[in-house]
Amino acid sequence: MSSSVPAQASPTPRLPGAAAQRAGAPRLDAGAAAGEAGTWVRVGGGWTALGFSSARDWRALSEMLAAHPPSDALGWDLREMAQFDHIGAQVLWNHWQHRWPAHVALDTSQQAVLDQVAQFSVPVAPAPGPTLLDHLRHFAGQGQHLVDTSRRFTQLIGQFVLDVGRLLAAPHRGPWRDLSGALYNTGATAMPITALVGLLIGVVLAYLTSQQLRQYGAESFIVNILGLSLVRELGPVLAAVLVAGRSGSAITAQIGVMRVTEELDAMRVMGIPHGFRLVMPRVLALAVAMPLISIWTSAAALVGGMMAAQLALDISPSYFLQALPRAVPISNVILALSKSAVFGILIALIACYHGMRVLPNTESLGQRTTSSVVISITVVILVDALFAVLFKGVGFR
C-alpha cells in the first residue's frame, strides 16, 4: 500500500485559464499512500469552477466523494491536484463537514485558499421569510395604501390644474417645445396604426351586420348602425386603448428611467418643477391629440365600413355619405370629441403617476409600466360606461 513520499509537490503546470482544459476532470484516487500509515485519498484533476462546469464530471465526483466519507482514519493528499480554487476548496471543505481532517497533505497556496474558505464559511441563515404577522400587516396596509394612492393621485390632478393656471398666467414661459414634442410623439406617430386598426374593425363590423340586415331586408340601416356605433363608441374607445398601450407605456417608462437615473432629482435641485415640465406638457398633448386621433380612427373605420357595405350590400359610397349626417346627429361627434379629451387626460395622468412612483430597480419599472397600461385601459372603459349612462338622451333621433 505504501510508496515513497513525494519529496516535492506535483510539478504539474498550475496555470489558470488555458490550462483548465488540460487539467482534466476533478477526481479522487483511493488507496495510494503519501508515506504515512493509514489510508489516503489522492485528490487530482482540476478543482476549479470551470472543472465543475460539466454535469457528468460533477456527478462522477459526487459519487467518488460519497464513497470516501470523512473519517479519522482517512488522509487526504491534495498535492497532485492540477488546479485548485475557492470553489474547489468549498467543495472539499463542505465534504469535510467544515473541519480539518486528521491527516492532510497539501502545499502552501492550497492551504491559503482552504484557510480562507474555512475562515469565512459560516452557517447561512436563510432569508428572513414573511411571518404570519407580516401577512396580516400587509393585508391591513392595503386600506392605507388605497387611501395614500388616491390622495397622491388627487394631488397630481390638483398640481396639474395649478400648472395649467400658471401656464395661462404666463403663456410665454410655458414649456412649448416639450408640448409640441409630446404632441408629435403621442399624436402624429400614432396615426398609421390607429388607421389600420380602425379600417379593419369597420370592415368586420359591416360584414357581420350586413348578414343580419339582409335577412330583414333592412340593408339601408347599415349606415345608422355603423355611423352611430363607430362615431359614438368604437372610434374613441379603440383609439384610447391603442394610445394607452402606445403612449401610456412610453410615458411611464420614460419618467421611470429618469427617476432611476436620478434625473428627476437633478431637475428638482435646479428648481424646475416636475409637474410643470414633465406632467403638464404630456397631459395637455394627449388632451389635444386624443380627440383628433379618435376622429381619425372613426373616419378610417367608416371608410372600411363603406367599402364592405358596397361589396356586401351594394350600398354606394355616395348614398352612404348622404345618409350619414341624417343618421348620426352632430351632437354625437361633439360627445365623442369631449369623451376622447377626458380619456387622453386620464391616460397621461395615470402614466405620469406610475412613472413617478417607479423604484430604482428594473423589476419595479416593468411592474409600473404594466399597471400603467392595464389601469389606463380599465379606467377608459369605466369612464366610457359612465358617459354612456349620463348622456343616454343625447344624440339619438
Next chain:
Amino acid sequence: MTEPIVTHGPAGGEGDGANAVEIRKLWTVFKSPGREQVVHRDLDLTIRRGEVLSLVGGSGTGKTVLLRQILGLEKPTRGEVSVFGEAPAALSAAGAAKVGMLFQRGALFSAFNVLDNIAFALRELKVLPDALIRDAAMVRLQMVGLKPEHAWKMPSALSGGMIKRVALARALIMDAPLLLLDEPTAGLDPEGADEFCDLLRGLHRELGLTVVMVTHDLDTLFDLSTRIAVLADQKVIVTGTAEEVIAYPHPFIQQYFQGGRGQRAAQALHAPPAAPAPTGR
C-alpha cells in the same frame, strides 16, 4: 489531529511565457454621420500574467473602450486582441470563469439581492448544488469585507462603497484569472478607497490574479500597480513602473504626474508590490 503535511508549491516564473492579454495594431474608429473619430491608432499593449497594470489617460482617450474590447463587448475597427491566446469573442461562451469585470457603477442586477448577485454566474452553470453555491457566495461576500447580514439586501439599499464591494465579489466568484476594474475607487471616501486597495492587493497576492485597472486616482495608481500604461495621442505612449513612466518626457505625463496632486501622491510613493510569482492554484 496531526500536523498537516505542507509542501511549498513550485515557484513558477513567468508561467509558460504566454501573456494574459495581447493587443496588436488596434484601431478604434467611432463613426457618426459626416464625422469619424479615431480613438486608437495602431495601439499595442501586452499584459503579462500576474501583474497589476493600470491604464492612465485623459478623458476620452478610450480607456474604458479598451477594457470593453478586452472583454469582447466591443469589436475593434482593425487589429487584434487576444486574451489567454484566444479571441475575446470566444471568451463570452466560457463566461465568467475566465474574466471578471468590475464595472464603473457596479452594474449589479437590481432585481436580485446581494447573495444572488454574487452567486449568479455559478448558478448559471446549473451543475453545483444550491447549498454549495450559497456557501461559496458567502465566502466571497466576507472576503470583500462585507458582513453575512448584508447578503439579503437589495442593491438599491446599498451605499456606493458597498455596491463596489458586491460587484467585486461577483467578479471574483469564479476565480477568474483575469480581473478588469473600471475606476475601482471612484466615488469612495479616502478611507474606503484605502481599504479597497488593501483588499485588492491581498486578493492579487493570494489568488495570483492578473489585474487590469482604469483609474484616475493617483493614490490607487501608485499603491497598487506593478506597471502603468499611459494612453495618449491615440496609442500607448509608454508602459513601465511608476518611476519609469514619470520620467518619460511627454507633455501629458508631465502635466498629469507633476501637477500638485501628482506631486503629493508621488511623495507617498513606496515600492509597489512586486509581481507575485503565479503560485499554483
